[in-house]
Amino acid sequence: xxxxxxxxxxxxxxxxxxxxxxxxxxxxxxxxxxxxxxxxxxxxxxxxxxxxxxxxxxxxxxxxxxxxxxxxxxxxxxxxxxxxxxxxxxxxxxxxxxxxxxxxxxxxxxxxxxxxxxxxxxxxxxxxxxxxxxxxxxxxxxxxxxxxxxxxxxxxxxxxxxxxxxxxxxxxxxxxxxxxxxxxxxxxxxxxxxxxxxxxxxxxxxxxxxxxxxxxxxxxxx
Ligand code: 5RP
Numbered sequence: 001x002x003x004x005x006x007x008x009x010x011x012x013x014x015x016x017x018x019x020x021x022x023x024x025x026x027x028x029x030x031x032x033x034x035x036x037x038x039x040x041x042x043x044x045x046x047x048x049x050x051x052x053x054x055x056x057x058x059x060x061x062x063x064x065x066x067x068x069x070x071x072x073x074x075x076x077x078x079x080x081x082x083x084x085x086x087x088x089x090x091x092x093x094x095x096x097x098x099x100x101x102x103x104x105x106x107x108x109x110x111x112x113x114x115x116x117x118x119x120x121x122x123x124x125x126x127x128x129x130x131x132x133x134x135x136x137x138x139x140x141x142x143x144x145x146x147x148x149x150x151x152x153x154x155x156x157x158x159x160x161x162x163x164x165x166x167x168x169x170x171x172x173x174x175x176x177x178x179x180x181x182x183x184x185x186x187x188x189x190x191x192x193x194x195x196x197x198x199x200x201x202x203x204x205x206x207x208x209x210x211x212x213x214x215x216x217x218x219x220x221x222x
Contacts, residue, residue, distance in 0.1 A: 005035075007119035007210030008083075012036040014208045014215045015081045018115050021046055024074045026107045027061060028082020029054040029100035032117050036081050037061055051077060053107045054100040055164050071110055080111035084199070085130045087122050091204040091220050092180045096133030096197030099161055099169050105195050109202060116204035120211045127180055131156070131171035133197040138168050140192020147190050148172050167194055 012035035019025055019040070027037060027050045037057065040047070041064035049067035051074045052058035058068045082104055084093040093116065095101050108114050132153070136144045141157065148155045153172035161169055177183055180200035187196035207218040 002212050004119050004121070007212075008032045008035045008117070010215050011117040011119070011208040011210040012039045014217075015115050015117050016040070016043060018079050018081070018113065018206070019043070019047065020078050022048055023078050024048050024069060025050045026077040026080030026082075026111045027052050027057050028080065028104055028107075029057050030083045030098045032083035032119070033057060033081065034060060036117060037064065037066075040064070040066060049074075051107055053082065053103040054098070056098075056100075071107060075110075077107070077111040079113045079115060080108045081115045081117060082108070084116050084118055084122055084204070085197070086124045086127050087116055087118055087204065087207060088124060088127060088180075089218065091116065091207055091218070092127060092198070092200040093203060094127050094130050094132055094197050095199050096135070096169070097130070099133065099135075099158070099163050101133055101197045102135050102163065102165055102167075102195040105199065105202075108199065113206065114202070114204040116207045118207065118209055120209055123207075123209060127177040127198070128175040131173045132175055132177070133158075134170045134172060134187065135163055135165070135194040135196075136168050136170055137192045137194060141168055141170070144190055144192045145170060151186070165194065
C-alpha cells in the first residue's frame with residue numbers, strides 16, 4: 001500500500017518535468033519540498049542553481065551540492081515548487097505550517113509559475129480547518145491577536161518558534177474561509193502583520209496531487 005511519503009515522492013518526481021533546462025529554480029519548504037529537493041539533486045547538472053524559501057531548504061540544497069542564490073542576485077524565476085497545508089480546486093492555499101510563509105510568498109511572487117506538490121489529504125472544499133498561520137512583528141502580537149478575534153478567529157501563539165525573519169507566528173483557528181482573496185487582503189492591512197498564510201491573490205498555477213491512483217494534474221481551468 002502507498003503511504004503518504006510515497007505520494008509526496010511521486011509528486012516531487014512529477015514536478016521535475018516543469019523545471020526548464022539551465023534555469024534557477026524557486027524551492028519551497030516542508031516535507032514535500034524536501035522530496036523535491038532530493039529529486040532536483042538528481043538533475044543538478046542541468047540547472048544553474050536554486051533560490052530557497054527558508055534556511056532549512058537552503059541547507060538541504062547545499063548538502064546536495066546545489067548552488068543557492070539570493071533572490072536579489074537571481075532575478076525573476078521561471079518556476080517555484082512548494083507544498084501547501086490546504087489547497088482548493090481554485091488553487092487557493094493555506095501555507096505556513098512550517099513557518100516559512102513570508103519567504104515563500106516572496107519567492108512565489110517572483111516566479112512565473114507556481115507548481116504546488118501535495119498528497120491527496122491537502123485538497124479541501126473550503127480553507128480554514130488547518131489553522132491559518134500569520135507572521136507578526138513581536139511588539140504587535142497582542143494587538144494583532146485582538147483584531148483577529150474581532151474577525152471571528154481564535155489565534156494561538158506558536159510557542160517557542162521564531163521565523164527566519166525574527167518574528168512570531170499566530171495560528172488562527174476556527175475560520176471558515178469562503179472568500180480567501182478578500183481575507184488575504186484584509187489580514188495584510190492589519191498593522192504588525194508581516195504576511196498571512198493565504199496564498200489566494202497569487203495562487204498556484206498547477207497542482208500535482210498525489211493519489212493512490214497516481215499523480216493528478218489540476219489547473220484552475222480544470
Ligand atoms: C511551510 C509550508 C509548507 O509548504 C506546508 O507546511 C506543507 O508542508 P508539508 O509538505 O510538510 O506537508 O507552507 O511553511
